[in-house]
Amino acid sequence: MTQEVDLDAVIRQRIRGLRLARGWSLDALAARCYLSPSTLSRIETGHRRIALDQLVPIARALGTTLDQLVDAGDDEDVVIRPLPAHAPGRTTWLLSRDRALHGVTVAKMRIEPQREAATDQLGVHPGREWFTVLSGTARLRLGERTILVQAGDAAEFSTMVPHAIGAHDSPVEILTIFDQDGERAHLHVTDDVTPT
Structure with missing residues (x-):
């Protein structure tokens, strides 16, 4: 369960980070993914559970894929051990x-x-x-x-x-x-x- 909670936190950070990197307000992203600004705010802050039917339009609006948005990743894709x-x-x-x-x-x-x-x-x-x-x-x-x-x-x-x-x-x-x-x-x- 901890891994699921941690992944939720990562997804929320990615959404907020990508939105801010584009210089968009909650209103601007909401208009692009057809969700209300309050729904997006609650998703980003963890006050609303993330639903798949919301992630697809959010990912599309942010110019990324659903896979990239929800990728759990691990240390093996970060650490390079050169020979x-x-x-x-x-x-x-x-x-x-x-x-x-x-x-x-x-x-x-x-x-x-x-x-x-x-x-x-x-x-x-x-x-x-x-x-x-x-x-x-x-x-x-x-x-x-x-x-x-x-x-x-x-x-x-x-x-x-x-x-x-x-x-x-x-x-x-x-x-x-x-x-x-x-x-x-x-x-x-x-x-x-x-x-x-």
Whole structure:
């Protein structure tokens, strides 16, 4: 019974939150879902039991689905427990679910310093990339330029410019966001990558 009461409270908060996010008064939402403002007020405050025949027009008026409005959710849809994937000189942890953020992938990478020849291959692909340095110093190669990006700094660039990210002098950890093309170019699993 407690879970049902808690879910009712979540649904009420979602209705009120979505209404306020749109800048609507109770009257404005009531007009859109054909309920009285007093009924909506009592639903939001918990003074009226929520009925399915009321939730459907409320969800429609708020631009959401009934499923989204009543989804109980749990910690498993919130907490991501990334597993490291190893490649020579690089460890990657995927920090987002399958393109959960509108087609982008978030990853943490630890890059070990390597001989310059090992990082001479510059990649090119459509889109843009962004990263911030968590620790160490990143060496960003953009065409003929080499830019050192310190801990706490971020970089954003067009990926149509030939580019590579490496470690400068010591290991570097970065947090990066890739679009679909960037993910395919930088995180595509190959035979030399072994998840652990």
